[in-house]
Amino acid sequence: MLLTPLLFFKYTNFIWNGVIGAVSRLAGVANDERLLSLGLPLGISFVTFTLIAYLVDVSTGKYPHRASLRWLLGYVLFFPHLIAGPILRPHELIPQLHRQMPILRRNILPGLALFTVGLIKKLVFADPIGSVVSEIYAQPAGLGTAEYLFALYGYSVQIYCDFSGYTDMAIGLARLIGVRLPGNFRRPYMATSIGDFWRRWHITLSHWLRDYVYIPLGGSRDGDARTLRNILLTMALGGLWHGANWTFLVWGVLHGVGVAASRLQARLPFGGLKPPRWVLVFLTFHVVALLWVFFRAQDFGSALTILSGCLFSWSFANASAFLTAHAFELTLIVGFFLLHPWDDARRVRIAARKAPPLVVYTVMAVACVLAYSIGSQSSNQFIYFEF
Template sequence: MLFNSFEFILFFLIVISIYFILPYRLRWVLLLASSYYFYMAWKPEYVLLIIFSTIVDYLVSRRMGQVKEKKKRKKYLFISLLTNLGLLIFFKYAFFISESLNGVFSTFNITYPLPTNFSIILPMGISFYTFQTLSYTIDVYRGKIKPEKHFGVFALYVSFFPQLVAGPIERSDRLIPQFYKKHKFDLKRIGDGLKLMLVGFFKKLVIADRVAMVVNHIYNQPSEFEGLYLVIATLLFGFQILCDFSGYSDIAIGTAKVLGIDLMTNFKSPYFATSIKDFWKRWHISLSTWFKDYVYIPLGGNRVKLPRMYFNLFVTFLISGLWHGANWNFVIWGGLHGCYQIIGNITKPIKDKIINLLKLNRLPFILPFIQRVVTFALVTFAWIFFRANTFEDARYIISHLLVDIELWLNSGYVYDVGIDLGVTLTEVVMIILSIMVLLMIEWFGRKESIHLRLLRTHFIIRWAFYYLLIIMVFTMGVFYDGSEFIYFQF
């Protein structure tokens, strides 16, 4: 069931109508049943995987709470890791591992290839709910939290439908206590949630799904294009993935808020970041903090010698890339971001000297502008590997990006490119206008939520903004495609 579908709107209206009628003690039952139904609307039998992981993690965490010896607690943690990561590896990486090993075998003329004809459908959101439940068992093992006694509430934590298939990846000490609170019917809170959902629908329906038409037209057959075509498609993919994923997060957070549940902020205007490090403090925050707490710090973090710290950083980003998909392009994408940060740290003294020499630190607007442009360019370049269907496609795109660059200022050439992007000229104008509105939202929301900023403005300005989004959604939104969110595949 997609957020951008009539079925979800109907489902959501039914859930919230019953939710506020039910006694507090029974609401978890409704939310749990709704969450399982929400997931089963995609593929019913795969809900058994969620239930199995839930039962295993509930039992091992309860047992860890009863055992004081660290060695015995580690045994139960191992069961959780083996179960959850085993399922994740089997369903998501079996083909990738087999194909990669076959490539190695063929190099050494080994004649016993592993099978690659897997017909396994990747369970929607398995990477998200696996990481969510793993954070719980690891925190119980560390003694950071006590194991949850109520099985139903724990099951709801694992499967809460707004963030089940694409996050945010919530921590148990933040989410579980909220299921015990008595959430009253609050028009202001419901209104705040609906406003968040509206922005999410604007990002997804008006920008991401229309921009996808251009990106797919070019990236699915890149060898037929070069130069400005590839540049435009790459830039637009940057906006597509931002709007697709942050749009999902906005809808998820807004949906939960209507129910009285606060989910963590997952995006903070990432394209206005002034460095790659700053970018990862703003992009997919729930995942980047997960890798920091459960991969980077356990490897030693920055409490080790500099070469080891850089190793820890690079490995963390490689794993992050692999988490996104069973494809070497994702590994390269993650590795690039790791290299960006390492090079950024190494060259920091040189950059500081240049800034002081040119006295750029005395120009409060120029320096951040340059930093943002450079960061955006680096992030956009890395997106090529993320979006390209194959490594060969990525290599072709990179090698043909700057072809005919001398024509880019020729208005006739630019017009010819504009009418050959796989969409009509009217849709090109829609894309430009909607991205301008997005940049305004991102700019004013870079330090705090755009909704909080609007609360301090005159009500006419505030409601003019929301009515503008409503009009754009209904007049410019792409409704006929019903496309999935990009991160559903992860």
């Protein structure tokens, strides 16, 4: 019952065009029109997952206290996380809502600092880079290698800064009013395997899928074959949750293969042959970046064009002009990878507490002016608003 609005708004056209339409086209009958022309309600996926967490945890006794309508609405519609997470369990928020939440001085600077970091990620990094990435993905055919590589690395930076930027702002706002939200990212591009990546990326979604899909399917209790099946089904559903398109399904299944491979790799006796950590980080990041192409592309044709351009096309005829025109965005990409190993919300909070308040307020003011001056030229909605 809870899934009905999500299925109706998000997946009706996919089932009609992508599933029924595919069968119809094989039979020689055209079926390309959208069945519905309705916008996706803001935050519907996150609201649905939050409600499912509440119902399951209450029914299984993990959260033994039934909430009144007032507290349930507060839990589901808590404004900082409503649109794009993090996905909260009832025990993580409802008890905090029951407490009085005075605005304490010790929370103001850490909260504002986290919000400012998120603002910088979104307006200074994600949006300018995303504008160039969108141009490439809009017409990917016939471009040079420089454009394809920019799309590969640029979108990897864009989606992380966009989504983790929202999360930083949500956690910062919640801290201002005395509520602590769980972290959702832990330097995911420093992961050493695909399994490790999902322990660092969208952590609350990974935990949700583990607890409410993977474990009910049987988890890893019934042997390797069923464990592999459960991983693939869980990641396939995770892919479709992100978007009603076959490209998202492929993205999810391939990540499932990567997670399964990570489990097998952990059981192999490498001995002294295990690669250095930096090699594993390098390889994992590039697998993730290549799979992001399926996540970003509108269809398989565009995805394959980008992938083949990155892997097999070495055309640098217009590279100089492209690099010159987008030197600023390229500098942002390089700067991101230099800073990413130190991207840690805990460090931000500690620095905000220990540094002199005047210094912290000055840095935040300069950062906000920088964000406004850069971001006002290319401001876009958050990527996860679409999901």
